Amino acid sequence: MTTRGRGGWPTSKDGFGRHRDPHEGKGFRMSRSRMRLLVSTVAAGAMTMAAAGVGQIALGGAVANADTATATVSESGFTATKTVTPAVAYPGDTVTTTIEVVNDSGITKYLNYLTDYPPAGYVLESVTGTVYRGTGGHLNDPSVFDGAATQAGDGSVQVRWTDATLRLAKVQANNGSEHPTLTFTYTVPDDAAPGPRSAGLDFQPWASGTITGNPMPDLAVSVAATPTTTAVSVPATAQVGVPTTLTATVSPAKDGTIQFKDGGADIGAPVPVSDGTASLDHAFGTPGAHEITAQFVPSAGNVEGSVSPPQTVDVEDIATSLSVTVPAEALTDEEVTLTANVEPQNAAGSVQFQDNGTDIGVPVNVADGAASMQHTFTTDGVHSITAVFTGDTGFSGSTAPEQTVTVSIPVVPTSTNLTVPQTAVTDESVTLSATVEPTPTGGTVQFKDEGENIGSPVPVESGVATLSHAFTSAGARTITAEFSGATGFEASVAAPATVTVDAATVTLLGVPGSATTGVETALSATVQALSGSAVPAGSVQFFDGGEAVGAPTVLINGSASVPHTFTTVGTHQITAVFTPDAGFAGSTSTQRPVTVSDPDPSDVPSSVVITSPPAATAGVPLTLKAQVIGAPVLPGTVQFFDGGVEIGDPVEVVDGVVELMHTFDSVGPHQIHVVYSGGPGVEGSTSQVQVLEVTDSDGAGTSSLGSFGGL
Incomplete structure (x- = not known):
């Protein structure tokens, strides 16, 4: 591999496996006397730039507007552009500095570090960016920069790329796209004094001296006093001698005082501003039009004062109102x-x-x-x-x-008596009845649930009004009945009555389609409320035909499972009966058959175990896994169960392993088990129940994503 010296990769490695350059340590720091300014002037949409000589530093900058100031530093093929937004900031503002370094030479180069020198007093909030690292141009890999970006005592912020091996900041040749761009976010202190500020930057290419542009004379940035506006609020009219409130609002809210004025004359003493407002109660002594203004005098030297536009109050004689x-x-x-x-x-x-x-x-x-x-x-x-x-x-x-x-005209008083059932089940109709005495000649009764109308008023016939109603939510419901009255009969309201409404439930049964005598399997059930989000509590009794299977099992997070071994062949009809705790209605599952046969002496026994982790995060996919053992060849499928609910479709066994991706949408413990169907020459089997804890996605627990973990 051919390597390069200055500006490229080094030509040899040191004892730590790092590349070195024969010129390392022989770099230079360009002195001010050797700098050559390159001034960029933006005017009428055109930019002219004087060229910098080879090996010289060039500092350039565009004329700053109220929003942005930009300047550049150029040397040895590098051009670093610094943009400050806004250029003119106010105390408390957020200011961003973006530094982009490009390389117009024909050789890709690398940076050791880069330093931003913000305007004096600016406080660092964060550093972000896009940096292509190492020869491979790994974007922000292993990070945007090494270590932490902290602000030094002189206000400067330096980021470096020296910790990760072979991961310096890449500056691609010929102004290529793979070059560093960093954004420094600062806050201007609330007590910042107005005035111009200087700013700059420096950076060190690998195997070279530091290139410095601090300060950058053409980077026009400053802090301005915070401008304010003052508005005065007065009533349109007032009465002589009656106090009225004058209110001034200062925006943004700043400390200081407000001097209210009437036609230019002070009204009392200045009023302190609190949370951006100041108020004064004032009684006018003369009628007529009064022109009111408010003058804000700030406490701080970095805040501008302001005067409100005038508002007119027409002062009249004392008006009255009558009700x-x-x-x-x-x-x-x-x-x-x-x-x-x-x-x-x-x-x-x-x-x-x-x-x-x-x-x-x-x-x-x-x-x-x-x-x-x-x-x-x-x-x-x-x-x-x-x-x-x-x-x-x-x-x-x-x-x-x-x-x-x-x-x-006076009418006969009445009484209304309400009759309701003591209990009800959600979504099941019950009868509400109201009797009015003495029997009126007409009128209606409005039934109400917790003060809300239940349907339309019901006509009273022979002194009675009845309504068939199905409650949609569980809990104690307060029912009332209001008689509207009729010609010659007064209206009346019945005493409230309470109906305890239990949530209707459905019991879902999970059993294997087939089983073998003498081989333990699992019976499971899940109970769900048909309305609302509450998880039913109580117990489940499993039945084989009319015979109870063991004792009742307490629900855990709405599910219950019991191990069971069938002793007789034939079709067994299995059911699950839910006995609820308070607030829920009982329910019985649909009957499901299990075909039980004696074991084939030639079949190889099998066993199946759950191998996925016992924890998951709600809303995050989890790979459920199970392993079947017992024979060299394992035909058949595995069905996963969450309590009594089948999870997906049966999964074919491949090399003794099955996997199923599933996302749990409710937190709490879930009772998971699997049933292996068996196949030619191999007996079926059922796993032990695994309690899988599903937690919220707020960090209370995490789970393995199985085969998706590497995505």
């Missing part, structure tokens, strides 16, 4: 109270109540902001009640919005 309070319903020939409330409460004057525009009695004097009177309606129907306030000197008049009173 009237009446009962929503009343009966004929029964006395009710009509009340009017005046604001402000110190308003003096009288109130005239009106019914459909006709005066009710005589005006009533206002005392402590209120006036009231007793009134008896003589006719039924809807009555529109209002009130008119006539103010004394200094107070304007006002009229209250209309309020309606529905007046009816």
